[in-house]
Amino acid sequence: MSRELVRYLLTRFGQLLLIIFVAVSINFIIPRLLPGDPVQTALARLQATGGAQNVDIQAISAAYRAKYGLDAPLLEQYANYWLDLFRLDLGVSFANFPEKVSTMIGNALPWSVSLLAVATLIAFATGSLLGARLAWPTAGRGIKAFVPLMMILTSIPFYLLAIILIYFFAVVLKWFPPAGGVDTTRIMRLDWATTEDILRHAFLPCLAIILGNVGFWALGMRSQMVSVLGEDYITFAEAKGLHPRRIFVWYGMRNALLAQVTALALSLGSVVSGAVLVEVIFNYPGLGSLLYVAIRGQDYFVIQGVVLMLIVSLAVLLFLVDLIYPLLDPRIRR
Amino acid sequence: MSAIQDSKPILVVEDLNVHYDTGKGPAKAVNDVSFSLRPGERLGLIGESGSGKTTMATALMRLTRAPGRIAGGSVKLDGRDILKMSNKELRETRLRDIALIPQGAMSSLNPVMRLEEQMIDAIVAHKPGMRRAELDARVQELLKNVGLAPEVARRYPHELSGGMKQRAAMAIATSLAPKVIVADEPTSALDVVVQRQVMQTLGRLQDGLGAAVVLIGHDMGLIAQFADTVGVMYAGKLVEIGPVRQMIESPKHPYTRLLVDSLPGIEVKRELTGIPGLPPPLVDLPPGCSFNPRCPLAFERCVRETPLLQQVAPGQSAACHLYPEHAALPPLPPMTRAHQELRP
Numbered sequence: 284m285s286r287e288l289v290r291y292l293l294t295r296f297g298q299l300l301l302i303i304f305v306a307v308s309i310n311f312i313i314p315r316l317l318p319g320d321p322v323q324t325a326l327a328r329l330q331a332t333g334g335a336q337n338v339d340i341q342a343i344s345a346a347y348r349a350k351y352g353l354d355a356p357l358l359e360q361y362a363n364y365w366l367d368l369f370r371l372d373l374g375v376s377f378a379n380f381p382e383k384v385s386t387m388i389g390n391a392l393p394w395s396v397s398l399l400a401v402a403t404l405i406a407f408a409t410g411s412l413l414g415a416r417l418a419w420p421t422a423g424r425g426i427k428a429f430v431p432l433m434m435i436l437t438s439i440p441f442y443l444l445a446i447i448l449i450y451f452f453a454v455v456l457k458w459f460p461p462a463g464g465v466d467t468t469r470i471m472r473l474d475w476a477t478t479e480d481i482l483r484h485a486f487l488p489c490l491a492i493i494l495g496n497v498g499f500w501a502l503g504m505r506s507q508m509v510s511v512l513g514e515d516y517i518t519f520a521e522a523k524g525l526h527p528r529r530i531f532v533w534y535g536m537r538n539a540l541l542a543q544v545t546a547l548a549l550s551l552g553s554v555v556s557g558a559v560l561v562e563v564i565f566n567y568p569g570l571g572s573l574l575y576v577a578i579r580g581q582d583y584f585v586i587q588g589v590v591l592m593l594i595v596s597l598a599v600l601l602f603l604v605d606l607i608y609p610l611l612d613p614r615i616r617r
Numbered sequence: 618m619s620a621i622q623d624s625k626p627i628l629v630v631e632d633l634n635v636h637y638d639t640g641k642g643p644a645k646a647v648n649d650v651s652f653s654l655r656p657g658e659r660l661g662l663i664g665e666s667g668s669g670k671t672t673m674a675t676a677l678m679r680l681t682r683a684p685g686r687i688a689g690g691s692v693k694l695d696g697r698d699i700l701k702m703s704n705k706e707l708r709e710t711r712l713r714d715i716a717l718i719p720q721g722a723m724s725s726l727n728p729v730m731r732l733e734e735q736m737i738d739a740i741v742a743h744k745p746g747m748r749r750a751e752l753d754a755r756v757q758e759l760l761k762n763v764g765l766a767p768e769v770a771r772r773y774p775h776e777l778s779g780g781m782k783q784r785a786a787m788a789i790a791t792s793l794a795p796k797v798i799v800a801d802e803p804t805s806a807l808d809v810v811v812q813r814q815v816m817q818t819l820g821r822l823q824d825g826l827g828a829a830v831v832l833i834g835h836d837m838g839l840i841a842q843f844a845d846t847v848g849v850m851y852a853g854k855l856v857e858i859g860p861v862r863q864m865i866e867s868p869k870h871p872y873t874r875l876l877v878d879s880l881p882g883i884e885v886k887r888e889l890t891g892i893p894g895l896p897p898p899l900v901d902l903p904p905g906c907s908f909n910p911r912c913p914l915a916f917e918r919c920v921r922e923t924p925l926l927q928q929v930a931p932g933q934s935a936a937c938h939l940y941p942e943h944a945a946l947p948p949l950p951p952m953t954r955a956h957q958e959l960r961p
Binding site: 420514515516518519520521522523524525526529533534537538541611612613614 | 675678680682683707708709710711712713716717719720721724725726727728729730738739742743773775786789790
């Protein structure tokens with residue numbers, strides 16, 4: 284058992300490293316396949332705004348290329364890229380010049396991770412519970428009314444939902460701030476006032492993600508649960524005289540959740556990209572907003588850094604799901 | 618046998634009706650079925666696919682699910698009607714007094730729980746105060762009773778063979794020494810060698826517990842070996858019931874006769890006969906006796922009037938209009954042209 288487990292873990296870890304290697308390489312190659320390069324783009328903008336002379340441009344361009352190592356052969360650049368990565372050096376931002384990309388990502392990351400993790404977990408847990416309850420034969424009319432509501436919520440895109448929420452709760456009712464991660468005048472300290480401020484700002488974006496996702500989880504769980512409840516082991520559990528609550532949780536939900544966890548793993552990518560839009564709308568200081576601003580400003584190194592970050596974190600999350608899955612389903616513990 | 622006949626019945630089923638609601642009206646899968654069972658008695662219920670056997674087995678434990686519905690009758694276990702119990706009483710009665718050995722033993726165990734957990738949760742549901750050590754000891758005892766090794770307790774269902782799963786289901790079903798065991802085709806997915814072992818185990822368990830058994834199946838040979846009493850079901854109705862020897866040697870209902878004739882004999886080699894035609898659709902039963910379109914002895918009354926179960930010999934009843942006018946079943950005429958055409 285334990286030897287098999289070790290082999291399983293090693294295989295999965297190897298896959299994780301492979302995914303990261305491929306992702307990093309693609310992230311290196313793609314921008315270099317595009318016509319033009321960051322230096323040209325930056326200089327073109329400089330030219331448009333500052334009106335510099337043509338002669339100067341050539342010299343500046345060469346200087347920049349040397350500075351960023353873009354004049355070296357491709358393989359050498361690739362090797363340097365990896366070396367930089369190991370030193371956590373993702374380059375510098377063009378838009379906010381001397382600022383390091385790694386610092387910018389470091390500042391944005393905690394906001395995104397906490398928002399996404401909390402919202403996704405709440406949506407997954409409540410959605411699954413609600414879906415399971417919907418499939419249970421004693422589901423009343425009250426709870427069944429959730430089905431059309433869920434369908435509407437899943438079909439409305441995140442960003443529209445976010446706009447509606449801002450309008451009602453921030454503009455009309457003024458219960459929550461409309462944007463930002465924390466009050467602009469607040470000095471961040473580890474006290475209750477700061478925490479409350481952060482939570483108040485996080486509430487609406489969190490709600491938007493939850494509302495946008497909960498229907499997906501509920502409807503998926505409902506169909507899983509319906510098929511599980513038709514299984515012979517449910518009938519046999521009833522014949523054993525078990526309490527319905529035990530059958531619901533340990534025979535019904537426990538089995539229906541297997542497919543849900545798979546779906547969670549598969550949908551992590553879209554959860555992350557959906558959250559990017561939510562962050563932009565709420566002007567939330569996370570990775571999503573950082574990416575958005577970087578794309579608008581053609582801030583290549585920042586884009587590259589954030590995308591790399593997203594790919595790596597997705598790979599790590601999938602790895603974690605893979606680790607959890609055999610605990611849930613003994614049949615794949617081989 | 619005589620001891621069985623003297624004692625008071627433990628299970629009395631009266632006018633049980635189970636319907637499946639369909640767009641064309643109710644399909645009467647169990648239609649006015651009555652029988653009783655004494656402690657220690659082994660009743661075999663036999664019938665073709667779709668004759669209502671499994672529907673009956675689930676109804677006996679009130680496990681009928683939509684679109685099925687128990688439309689009437691009573692199932693009295695030790696005088697208490699299972700069909701009228703509160704949910705709590707029903708839960709307490711299941712497994713403790715009446716237990717099910719399920720048809721699909723392959724899929725009757727929860728795939729994500731170890732066998733011992735599934736055995737223990739059944740026991741704990743009825744005896745909440747038991748200590749872990751006692752439970753473990755009980756699990757080992759139950760596994761031993763069905764011929765499984767102690768280490769099987771720690772396994773998951775996918776690590777067991779079909780025969781082992783069936784034994785495990787039997788261990789669970791007998792864990793509280795029930796008074797009645799309903800075995801719904803317990804050997805349907807097993808090969809003949811394992812079938813025999815499983816049936817022997819079931820017989821041994823039943824002897825040990827003194828429980829009554831309702832064995833449901835379609836294999837006349839298997840049932841004849843196991844049962845004391847045999848009931849024959851056709852299109853949702855019990856058409857004949859009686860002691861196993863009498864049922865085989867002198868069946869009174871033409872359908873039973875045809876079923877017995879369709880068994881291969883070992884000593885006498887003869888051409889096997891099937892029963893021409895197919896059972897009728899349950900939503901659209903023929904008028905009168907449901908068997909009349911396939912019956913070689915059908916006469917005018919059979920189309921007009923539904924026969925009721927009546928005593929035709931000591932301990933033997935049949936639902937057929939040939940009685941009481943005839944003392945025994947007249948010889949079946951060779952198949953007529955019309956019957957030949959009914960051959961599938």
